Amino acid sequence: MPELPEVETTRRGIAPHVDAATVTELIVREPRLRWPIPGDLPQRVQGQPLLALERRAKYLLFRFPAGTLIVHLGMSGTLRALTEAFPPEKHDHVDIVFDNGRRLRFRDPRRFGAILWQDGDPLTHPLLATLGPEPLSAHFDTDHLATLLARRQSAVKQVIMDNHVVVGVGNIYASESLFRARVDPRRPASSLKRDEVDRLTTSVKETLADAIAQGGSTLRDFVDSDGRAGYFLLQCYAYGRDGEPCRVCGNTIQQIRQGQRATFFCPSCQH
Template identity: 55%
Template sequence: MPELPEVETTRRGIESSVVGRVIEKVIVREPRLRWRIPKQLPELAAGQRVVQLRRRAKYLVFDLERGSMILHLGMSGSLRVLPATTPPSMHDHVDIVMDSGQCLRFNDPRRFGSLLWTDTDPLQHKLLKSLAPEPLSDEFNGEYLARAAKGRSVAIKQLIMNGQVVVGVGNIYASEALFRAGVRPRRAAGRLKRPEFDALVKAIKDVLNDAIRAGGTTLRDYINPEGNPGYFRQKLYVYERTKDPCRVCKTPIKHFVQGQRSTYFCPQCQK
């Protein structure tokens, strides 16, 4: 599933091709995504200029002159910038055709993505208005995370993956950040000390920024807007490296299932 770095990589990759351009038309080949694409969306979007392209958590917000499109890549979705004359392939469900002669093509084999419309502030849309702070924002800091963890016995890895605490820290990046911070994933969140929260927040920001610079992490389906995989996987310290030697201390990496998700850690580097 595309996580925050993959979505941010997508945003940056398509931004120059859509912002400032006028949408000539929206072609919907398959409206039955996670939520059905609103029937009126093509008519509402056509003829409008894209004013800005934002990301909130794993949603992309296309702000037009009047209204906004809210897009989610789902589990297997991708966006490509292509010549509008390029014949569609299987699972190419939507084309947003620009006045440049290019189109933004949404491909989603599993159809768990979405494309919605709002006439009001998109950040107040029911899918976005209750989202927690962004992990790369100033609001997300050691003090905030310590407050969120106070008195809680939940494992620290599960806490930082909780979208009501912070958005966009997926399974891969949670494991990698905990390694960098030297914190074991099973530790009770409420028992960490303040310097550990500071170190963990810094590690989360560093891991996400490193992943964005590398174009994301490809495990199965994800490709960036140029059709290439993300390369952060080559820099992973623990994720999917069971029994491989730790890149720091050479101790074999361990694996266990936590909250129905695979967790990886170094028993020597993480305390």
């Protein structure tokens, strides 16, 4: 599933190909995504110059003078820049065609993605309005996280995966951040001391920044690609390593279930 680093890599990969270009056509082959694509969307974006391509959490925001196109990749979606009109395949549901000869092609085999429109400020859209701060921003700091953790008795891993607390900390990145911070994922959120919250805040930022940096080598895969390349995985210390020796202490990595998700941790390194 595309997570925040993958979405940010997508944004960086396609932005240079459509920056300041004008939409000449929006082709909808399959409108039945997670929410139906608005029927008047082609008319809304036709003739609109792209002012900026931004990201909020896992949403891509295409800002136009008349409003904002909000794109979510769902569980299986990809967005690629094409240099010519290659024949669409079965799951290529939408093309955004620009006047510079480029087109963005949205592919989504499971159709859990979304392409929506918002007049005015896109951050007021119901899907975005209640989101927590961006993890790599100054708004996500020790004070913010400490305040929210102190109110919660739930396991700390579940809390940092809550998009109302901070966006973009998916299952992989939660396990890796907690490992780096040396915090047991099973601990009640309110039990963390100030120095532990400080370590966790820093580790969340570093883990996501590292994942985005590793994605830099895949940027070329967002042009004329079949959509199967371009995503990446950290050199994980915990996630997916059940039964393997810890890279730090040599003890065995364990796996448990939390909130229907697999959690990986080292019982020696994480307390």
